[in-house]
Amino acid sequence: MAVVIDRELLGDINEPNIEAINYAIQELQDRRNHLDKLSDYYNGKQEIGTHKFTNSNVQASNIMVNHAKYITDMNVGFMTGNPIKYTAEKGKDINDILEAFKNIDIHKHDIELEKDLSVFGYGYELVYLKQTDPVSTRDNNGREKLTPNTEIRIEVVDPRATVVVTDDTIEHEPLFAVFIQEKLALNGQNDGYSVTIYMPNRVVEYRTKSSMNLSSTDRIVYDGENLFGAVPVIEYRNNEERQGDFEQLISLIDAYNLLQTDRISDKEAFVDALLVTFGFELAADDEDLKALKRGLINAPPKEEGADIEWLTKSFDETQVNLLSQSIENDIHKVSYVPNMNDEKFMGNVSGEAMKYKLFGLENLLSIKQRYFFDGLRRRLQLIQTIVNIKGANDDASGCKISLTPNIPFNLSDVVNNIKNADGVIPRKYTYSWLPDVDSPQDVIDEMNEQDAETIRKNQDALRQQDPDRLELEESQDDSSEDNKETQSDNNHSKRTRSI
Structure with missing residues (x-):
């Protein structure tokens, strides 16, 4: 989450301000526990794991159903299951940017980034240049020389180790970013921290001795130029409040896990029930105790009031199951993520019915x-700066970004709608209803080619069956064309004479 400060307090934004940096680091440490809790819930380290009964003799089963992971994984799949597509504005070129994305495997990166957004509510990525093998070139005299070479790289960085500082204007322009990495000695003990400051035109890395906070005595291990001309750490938000997809559901998740734990504990208590005798004592040796454990119980004496039975705690399983389903339904209702295992969520429902079932999810994804x-627009600007420095002429301004949610849809309904709209709505618009179609005009061109190929094949087949008839039709067509040309020439001559 970005930290907001007054721009005038920094002075030169390309000179490290120790006081401002330490302020940002302190803000990062203050939210660390909250972020750790969200990460733990996704990884299955939830509150139910520490649950204990008041009676120390009773062992808690501690059943954990990880709804947090289910919600995040489903949202990540819905959101980034299909690659994000970029289309340059008419008359502009972004081919070098797209080539850089291809080399980075940007789709895999976007999936990792969306996971952080879903868990923490916001995420960070670092755009940087990686030094690679130099390129061999020759000068005017034919002598070989090695030219330094770099490649564009993008990596997801942990929100628990990163903070971006922005100004206090309504645009919240980034001023600098801080990335902290713990350093460990060979014995695994803490050996200080690496604190890297990313400024618009400069990158400085400090090495601290023990604390994360910087001091004037900490040494600088790297001081270089930032060719991007802007802070290369980009903050992404999951929503306006920067909340994770399951952050507001933690109480419901805890309640569901506690209920399931109690159900299993009640079952175990039922199996380990006490045997109670009435009106007599049960004196048993070791053999009798073994028999009791196997359920072999001798009949009680035939005395008045004598009896023997198991002492168990009765509970209404129907009511417990109803409460369990109610909590689970609330989890899916509030998260907008449907329960794919629900019997009502069948695969044979119509496309229109599917839309209503996924209406809440589609609204969530649109936000x-x-x-x-x-x-993503800020990412395009940073990549554009570097590819143009390398000699390209890309312009990502006005670039169209499209994302197709990876959710179930009824393709037959889409095709039927396109067929029914043919002749009423231009095909350039109806073909855009098809999923994974960026350019409807390309589909139109392919359909025209397909129609021409079909006509050619039909003519070939007809020629083989009745060649004389086909030649006659073709000659008639040619004669008709000649007559049209002759008539056109005559008309032209008449108009010329009249003039």
Whole structure:
């Protein structure tokens, strides 16, 4: 989450301000526990794991059903299951940017980034240049020389180790970013921290001795130029509040796990029930105790009031199951993520019915992608700067970003709608209803080619069956064309004479 400060307090934004940096680091440490809790819930380290009964003799089963992971994984799949597509504005070129994305495997990167957004509510990525093998070239005299070479790289960085500082204007322009990495000695003990400051035109890395906070005595291990001309750490938001997809559901998740734990504990208590005798004592040796454990119980004496039975705690399983389903339904209702294992969520429902079942999810994804696109546009600007420095002429301004949610849809309904709209709505618009179609005009061109190929094949087949008839039709067609040309020439001559 970005830290906001007054721009005037920094002075030169390309000179490290120790006081401002330490302020940002302190803000990062203050939110660390909250972020750790969200990460633990996704990884299955939830509150139910520490649950204990008041009676120390009773062992808690501690059943954990990881709804947090289910919600995040489903949202990540829905959001980034299909690659994000970029289309340059008419008359502009972004081919070098797209080539850089291809080399980075940007789709895999976007999946990892969306996971952080879903868990923490916001995420960070670092755009940087990686030094690679130098390129061999020759000068005017034919002598070989090695030219330094770099490649564009993008990596997801942990929000628990990263903070971006922005100004206090309504645009919240990034001023600098801080990335902290713990250093360990060979024995695994803490050996200080690496604190890297990313400024618009400069990158400085400090090495501290023990604390994360910087001091004037900490040494600088790297001081280099930032060729991007802007802070290369980009913050992405999951929503306006920067909340994770399951952050507001933690109480429901805890309640569901506790209920399931109690159900299993009640079952175990039922199996380990006490045997109670009435009106007599049960004196048993070792053999009798073994028999009791196997359920072999001798009949009680035939005395008045004598009896023997198991002492168990009765519970209404129907009511418990109803409460369990109610909590689970609330989890899916509030998260907008449907329960794919629900019997009502069948695969044979119509496309229109499927839309209503996924209506809440589609609304959620539309909000998420609006905030996601803000970061993607900043990414395009940073990559454009570097590819143009390398000699390209890309222009990503006005670039169209499209994201197709990876959710179930009924393709037959889409095709039927396109067929029914043919002749009423231009095909350039109806073909855009098809999923994974960026350019409807390309589909139209392919359909025309397909129709021409079909006509050619039909003519070939007809020629083989009745060649004389086909030649006659072709000659008639040619004669008709000649007559049209002759008539056109005559008309032209008449108009010329009249003039």
